[in-house]
Amino acid sequence: MAEIYLDNGATTALSEGVMARMTEVMRGTYGNPSSLHRKGQEAEKVMEDSRRVIADYLRVDPRTIYFTSGGTESANTAILGAAYRNRRLGKHILTVRGEHPATSETLRYLADQGYEVEYIDSDAEGRAIFSSLQAKLRSDTVLVACLHVNNETGVIQPIAEMGRIIKLLNPKTFFYVDAVQSFAKMQILPDEWKIDLLSASAHKFHGPKGVGCLYVRRGLQLPPYIRGGGQENKLRSGTENVPGIAGMAEAVREAVEDMAGHDAQMRACKMRLYKGICEAFPEAVVNGPSPETGASHVLNMRFPGIRSEVLLHALEDYGIFVSSGSACASNKPEEKSPALSALGLSRDEMDQSLRFSFSRCNQPEEMDEVVRALQQLMPRLRRFTRR
Amino acid sequence: MRNGLLIKYGEIAIKGNNRWSFEHLLMDNIKERLRPVGPFTVTKEQGRVLIEPSGDVSAEAAIEPLTRLFGVVGVCPAVIFTDDSMDSIYANTLDFLKESYGTDSRHTFKIEVRRSNKRYPLNSIEIASMVGEQVLNAFSDWTVDVHQPEIKVFVELRNRVYVYAQTIPGPGGMPVSPDNRAVVLLSGGIDSPVAGWMIAKRGVELVGVYFHAHPYTSDRAKEKVVELARRMSFYGGRMKLYVVPFTDIEEKLDLTCPRDEITILMRRFMMRIAEKIAEAENCIALITGENLGQVASQTLQSLVCTNAVCKLPVFRPLIGFDKQEIIDLAKKIDTYETSILPYQDCCTIFVAKHPVTKPKLSGIERSEALLGDMEADMKDAIDRSEIYYLNAGHVVQPETAR
Numbered sequence: 064m065a066e067i068y069l070d071n072g073a074t075t076a077l078s079e080g081v082m083a084r085m086t087e088v089m090r091g092t093y094g095n096p097s098s099l100h101r102k103g104q105e106a107e108k109v110m111e112d113s114r115r116v117i118a119d120y121l122r123v124d125p126r127t128i129y130f131t132s133g134g135t136e137s138a139n140t141a142i143l144g145a146a147y148r149n150r151r152l153g154k155h156i157l158t159v160r161g162e163h164p165a166t167s168e169t170l171r172y173l174a175d176q177g178y179e180v181e182y183i184d185s186d187a188e189g190r191a192i193f194s195s196l197q198a199k200l201r202s203d204t205v206l207v208a209c210l211h212v213n214n215e216t217g218v219i220q221p222i223a224e225m226g227r228i229i230k231l232l233n234p235k236t237f238f239y240v241d242a243v244q245s246f247a248k249m250q251i252l253p254d255e256w257k258i259d260l261l262s263a264s265a266h267k268f269h270g271p272k273g274v275g276c277l278y279v280r281r282g283l284q285l286p287p288y289i290r291g292g293g294q295e296n297k298l299r300s301g302t303e304n305v306p307g308i309a310g311m312a313e314a315v316r317e318a319v320e321d322m323a324g325h326d327a328q329m330r331a332c333k334m335r336l337y338k339g340i341c342e343a344f345p346e347a348v349v350n351g352p353s354p355e356t357g358a359s360h361v362l363n364m365r366f367p368g369i370r371s372e373v374l375l376h377a378l379e380d381y382g383i384f385v386s387s388g389s390a391c392a393s394n395k396p397e398e399k400s401p402a403l404s405a406l407g408l409s410r411d412e413m414d415q416s417l418r419f420s421f422s423r424c425n426q427p428e429e430m431d432e433v434v435r436a437l438q439q440l441m442p443r444l445r446r447f448t449r450r
Numbered sequence: 451m452r453n454g455l456l457i458k459y460g461e462i463a464i465k466g467n468n469r470w471s472f473e474h475l476l477m478d479n480i481k482e483r484l485r486p487v488g489p490f491t492v493t494k495e496q497g498r499v500l501i502e503p504s505g506d507v508s509a510e511a512a513i514e515p516l517t518r519l520f521g522v523v524g525v526c527p528a529v530i531f532t533d534d535s536m537d538s539i540y541a542n543t544l545d546f547l548k549e550s551y552g553t554d555s556r557h558t559f560k561i562e563v564r565r566s567n568k569r570y571p572l573n574s575i576e577i578a579s580m581v582g583e584q585v586l587n588a589f590s591d592w593t594v595d596v597h598q599p600e601i602k603v604f605v606e607l608r609n610r611v612y613v614y615a616q617t618i619p620g621p622g623g624m625p626v627s628p629d630n631r632a633v634v635l636l637s638g639g640i641d642s643p644v645a646g647w648m649i650a651k652r653g654v655e656l657v658g659v660y661f662h663a664h665p666y667t668s669d670r671a672k673e674k675v676v677e678l679a680r681r682m683s684f685y686g687g688r689m690k691l692y693v694v695p696f697t698d699i700e701e702k703l704d705l706t707c708p709r710d711e712i713t714i715l716m717r718r719f720m721m722r723i724a725e726k727i728a729e730a731e732n733c734i735a736l737i738t739g740e741n742l743g744q745v746a747s748q749t750l751q752s753l754v755c756t757n758a759v760c761k762l763p764v765f766r767p768l769i770g771f772d773k774q775e776i777i778d779l780a781k782k783i784d785t786y787e788t789s790i791l792p793y794q795d796c797c798t799i800f801v802a803k804h805p806v807t808k809p810k811l812s813g814i815e816r817s818e819a820l821l822g823d824m825e826a827d828m829k830d831a832i833d834r835s836e837i838y839y840l841n842a843g844h845v846v847q848p849e850t851a852r
Contacts, residue, residue, distance in 0.1 A: 376665030447666070447704055447800070 064382040072420030078269040084313040088306045113312030133275035134243040137262030138165035144285035145237040153203020161402030188352040189218040212244035215402035216351025217361025226257030247318035270314030274307030325423040330359040339434035381436040454530040457499040460523035476521045476625040522620030558595035564606045624653030632735040633728040641739030643785040648767040650686040661696035671793035683840040691838040709802040746805040
């Protein structure tokens with residue numbers, strides 16, 4: 064049975080090219096970048112070349128790129144570091160509802176430490192409202208933390224405008240952007256958009272798991288989050304994950320090569336599936352932004368009367384893999400689906416929502432098969448709903 | 451120096467003429483349990499089983515697996531020797547105590563002697579006082595306390611001499627016998643593993659049955675039940691687990707019968723299928739984790755309705771427990787953490803908001819009659835079952851029943 068993997072927001076398949084590059088590095092460039100001999104030098108070169116690839120994509124100085132273990136570590140380093148660096152400014156933090164737990168849990172930790180965490184109002188699709196940002200930004204606001212593309216709904220935040228507003232009103236406020244879902248899928252311009260800190264994770268764009276990076280604007284000195292041998296300019300100690308870093312760079316290279324083409328392909332998949340679902344199931348509703356304005360790789364839909372987890376398991380039998388935000392009724396759906404909860408969906412509605420997330424590996428024709436599978440499954444599942 | 455283990459098995463020792471058969475069963479089970487640990491010789495003598503490493507393995511390595519074997523009341527690390535002269539007893543006892551407690555400790559102790567070799571020239575009291583004197587000489591900070599000693603040193607003179615001081619408790623119960631087999635219905639919750647454990651403790655080999663309702667339940671729920679069975683098998687040893695596909699029957703019930711009776715009807719079919727599996731597996735009883743009044747399907751009236759479909763005796767060892775008592779036991783046997791993993795078991799999806807709590811058997815039977823003949827459905831479910839084999843914590847991946 065052919066697999067149709069539509070859970071690319073969770074993780075993506077490792078690309079063959081990345082795998083080959085990593086194998087090559089693991090086999091040949093096994094040295095420790097800190098070693099003084101030739102083997103160390105070779106490893107260091109692999110790392111610095113990788114850093115340059117990523118910096119080139121973001122159009123920034125390579126010295127602003129720090130390698131980490133992934134999105135969550137980057138978020139923790141950025142948020143805790145920014146709060147510490149700005150500790151004399153105040154204890155006020157602004158964020159948006161429906162953030163990823165890597166951000167929201169770190170902010171909750173800061174709230175326990177006495178920080179005041181306030182939410183920027185968002186519109187019906189989950190997008191931050193500028194006037195609310197303007198009104199709530201204060202002289203003691205140390206940080207604004209915001210997702211670029213929401214992992215559940217695909218809503219794209221107007222980062223460039225937000226950056227401009229923040230720096231206009233309070234140049235001292237740091238702006239942290241979680242770009243885990245958008246990195247290597249769209250052009251991101253930290254310099255132009257006035258971003259101070261930005262996080263990314265390799266496995267969301269066909270790179271390996273366990274590696275990511277943090278962009279830290281030049282001139283901003285973050286305290287180390289992991290202390291030790293002083294690697295990564297003392298920000299992140301620990302022997303560097305050289306093969307992972309090389310793999311991440313290779314994944315960026317592949318992604319950036321034809322970013323517009325990949326985007327068009329994902330968009331085509333999304334629209335084809337969206338239209339197919341709407342034709343077959345007129346009662347289905349989109350959660351979050353309209354399919355045209357949301358990110359190309361995320362489609363979140365609600366099927367009234369159907370429990371998404373059951374549908375998810377039933378789709379497995381067709382080799383189709385998707386994601387349901389909330390696991391089951393006994394768990395707290397607000398915690399599993401913060402973004403849907405922020406949109407005001409009820410528990411039942413969250414329980415009926417399914418996320419399809421695409422990658423450049425998906426073909427638009429596959430979407431017809433997904434619709435066919437849904438058509439076969441729905442009549443049966445509709446009969447067995449919670450009454 | 452400590453070169454063996456002495457196994458106490460309590461209850462079996464007071465059996466009558468068939469005592470030997472229980473002893474041999476226990477020894478067989480010990481041998482099987484220790485096979486993956488290393489080579490050991492297992493012998494018995496007058497109410498004791500002796501375990502001695504027969505190769506390059508320490509006696510200590512056998513302790514942990516044996517403390518989870520039914521029939522074992524206690525495991526005593528011991529020194530075992532043949533020379534029963536007083537000099538030999540002194541030397542071995544002192545070495546044993548030095549190894550176990552070191553020389554600069556401070557303890558109160560008592561020597562207790564058992565002498566089944568009645569031809570030995572000294573009696574128990576004389577031996578005890580003589581050994582005690584040697585201990586006092588060798589350990590300057592130790593004192594005798596015959597009433598509440600910290601260390602009770604046992605010296606047993608039988609065919610050979612055994613010296614030990616510590617008894618590590620086992621689970622007790624009776625050795626599991628392949629002649630006593632029963633089916634336990636596992637749901638993935640807290641109760642059923644405990645119920646199975648309690649009956650297995652009385653010497654019963656278990657066959658687990660779990661009803662899986664893909665896609666209404668996650669496959670992780672199935673993995674959870676396999677893990678629970680694996681944990682149960684640390685005690686019982688061999689165990690077979692049937693994973694019965696139950697979706698078709700559940701859907702049929704849901705379409706045909708009143709929603710508020712679904713749970714009871716579902717449980718009646720579970721009991722029927724379990725009984726059919728029991729028949730095929732030479733099991734002569736069923737075990738459930740039912741607990742009076744815990745949920746709608748476990749009221750007295752509901753139990754009457756589910757019980758009515760079975761000919762085999764149904765054991766419900768938890769029937770009179772409070773939930774906390776069950777949880778405490780689940781923690782003790784190390785199934786609790788797995789049981790509370792948050793995957794749905796198959797009962798919860800088709801549950802009505804307000805299920806009947808006082809069903810009448812006649813009414814339930816009337817609803818069930820709407821389904822017509824379900825024999826073929828049940829046979830099909832059993833035939834499509836996956837079967838896992840578990841043994842003392844090992845899992846063999848499944849095969850299909852047919």
